Amino acid sequence: MLFNSFSFILLFLPITALGYFTLARRSQTMAAAWLASASLFFYGWWSVEYIPLLLASIGFNYMVGRRIGHGLGTAKTRWLALAVAANLLLLAYFKYADFFISGVNAVGGTHWPLWHVVLPIGISFYTFTQIAFLVDTYQGKVQEYRFLHYLLFITYFPHLIAGPVLHHAEMMPQFERRDSYRLSAANVAIGLSIFAIGLAKKVLIADNLSPHANFFFNQSDPQGLLVAWGGVLAYAFQLYFDFSGYSDMAIGISRIFGIRLPLNFDSPYKSVNIIDFWRRWHMTLSRFLRDYLYIPLGGGRRGPVRRYLNLMLTMLLGGLWHGAGWNFAVWGLLHGGYLMVNHAWAALAARWRLPTASLPWRLASMALTFAAVCYAWVFFRATDFSRAVTIVGALCGHGGVALPESLAAPLHALRPLMDRLGVSFYVGGGTRFVQTWSWVLVAAAICFLLPNTQQIMRRYEPALDHHPAAGGYPAWPALPLAWLPNRRWALVVSVLMLACLLALGRPAEFLYFQF
Structure with a gap:
């Protein structure tokens, strides 16, 4: 679903906003859950088969982030190194596997077949966003660990597909603010x-x-x-x-x-x-x-x-x-x-x-x-x-x-x-x-x-x-x-x-x- 499409402008955006502000009258948690669900639907419109990958990445990084946040000494460093390496290896597989094989074939005269890996849309942006979260957690800049807010932080549909690359600290406080859940004519x-x-x-x-x-x-x-x-x-x-x-x-x-x-x-x-x-x-x-x-x-x-x-x-x-x-x-x-x-x-x-x-x-x-x-x-x-x-x-x-x-x-x-x-x-x-x-x-x-x-x-x-x-x-x-x-x-x-x-x-x- 494209921002510049009738389905987004006339259906998805109005329905998502209506549901969000209606639920916000009862509960901020329900509104945040609705927005996260709508964001997953938005991503699934592109590629349903990669939603499990996105959720697995979110779950892994959230778990490791909590470990880093509550860890001490060398344990924090080991968890950070493990998580950053895992994120980069995942990105390398989807984005650079065929490039690496082609380079090996060109240099070594080999004929290894290409894997023709399909690049999941948005993987570069949500991977970088989560690496920033892990490093910020290691540096003591992350104070809030609610999973629903973290899920919304990563999947938030306005930025999920092509950025901007976000920092945890600039988004999480906004998901907690009451004003974010009130319909505003000025906004x-x-x-x-x-x-x-x-x-x-x-x-x-x-x-x-x-x-x-x-x-x-x-x-x-x-x-x-x-x-x-x-x-x-x-x-x-x-x-x-x-x-x-x-x-x-x-x-x-x-x-x-x-x-x-x-x-x-x-x-x-x-x-x-x-x-x-x-x-x-x-x-x-x-x-x-x-x-x-x-x-x-x-x-x-x-x-x-x-x-x-x-x-x-x-x-x-x-x-x-x-x-x-x-x-x-x-x-x-x-x-x-x-x-x-x-x-x-x-x-x-x-x-x-x-x-x-x-x-x-x-x-x-x-x-x-x-x-x-x-x-x-x-x-x-x-x-x-x-x-x-x-x-x-x-x-x-x-x-x-x-x-x-x-x-x-x-x-x-x-x-x-x-x-x-x-x-x-x-x-x-x-x-x-x-x-x-x-x-x-x-x-x-x-x-x-x-x-x-x-x-x-x-x-x-x-x-x-x-x-x-x-x-x-x-x-x-x-x-x-x-x-x-x-x-x-x-x-x-x-x-x-x-x-x-x-x-x-x-x-x-x-x-x-x-x-």
Whole structure:
């Protein structure tokens, strides 16, 4: 069941909310049990056969978590090591078994058959969430062990399939609060507004970019410079609006139930460097990798060389978390390299007292960061490594420049200059070229010029206010657009919802479901 489907919007969500608030009048326990049951039903809609696996994982981690919480000395450490190893082995089996066998066959010349293991949806997210719970318990941060609340914490349907990755401490207190079980007109209005914004990102923007990105990446023929950049940018904005839209929808749905999920996106394409980007993109995953991988490895406490090695290993594992393939490994290594360069450059900029706070510098930094991120997206999206290398060559102009006839005519005078630069120029692209770039420009204008969801909702949703670690937005004013509980915004949200419902047709899955 997709958030962007009639069955979810018109049936599942209203029935679940009605049952939840009706039962909450009698008992918070009954309401929590109803919500946990509805969440299991939501998961079972995807794959009933994997509900036992999900429940077994929950039962195992809850039991071990209690052991860790009430244990002493080395016993706690042994239980933590056992549980983390068990979670990672389970994830490795489902996600990396065939990748490992293929690698062994390639290196050793063997012919072991692949197991063709089917990846249970959401296993990466609920595994990471439970590892965070175990570590937090070991560190003494977990105080509440009610099984029903733990079951709801893991299965809570707004985040179960594609995150955000949650911390036990930020959810459990909310399941105990009385206000979370009271129907609130403010919560419903704010939640539906955030949901509508997220749905519009997915249905009206990401899904319209999808055909152009897929058309480009599924081709095997070499492409020209502008065609290549059009296809890569189409995917970059498709992925952004798809996952950002999902995160908004999850936050909005949860707010209807009086539960606040953490922010997961904060205008990452407006980042002025890669460090800033990873503070804004998939923020809960970045937090998990920092807190449970980078810092335990030593972080930056053991000198610059060790810091760079830790960064590379963290990003490599972060890349492989997204998928079992060499493309994802290269994507992770690229970002690890970017972070190393960024840290080294920041030290030099501080020593040389460069004007990094000026607007021209920030705009140039943003453009360079965005280009580097798009370059890495090629390896993230390409169907195989050789195709990724071909696309990278096209981005650098190795395939020449192709333009439709209507756009090529004014540039014929520049042909001698382009020939001197070694860039071939030819007519090609046609209607697909114009459509792709039209959608790219629309998406870019929305992404870079309009306020994001948390800026729009900042007056009535403090939890979505600007993330303090993100380093600030570029120094130009966003368009004045702030949500208010009035008729004008009621009309805007209604029109958005109507446009999305009319455009649904055949709902498309969210891209991060595959991870």
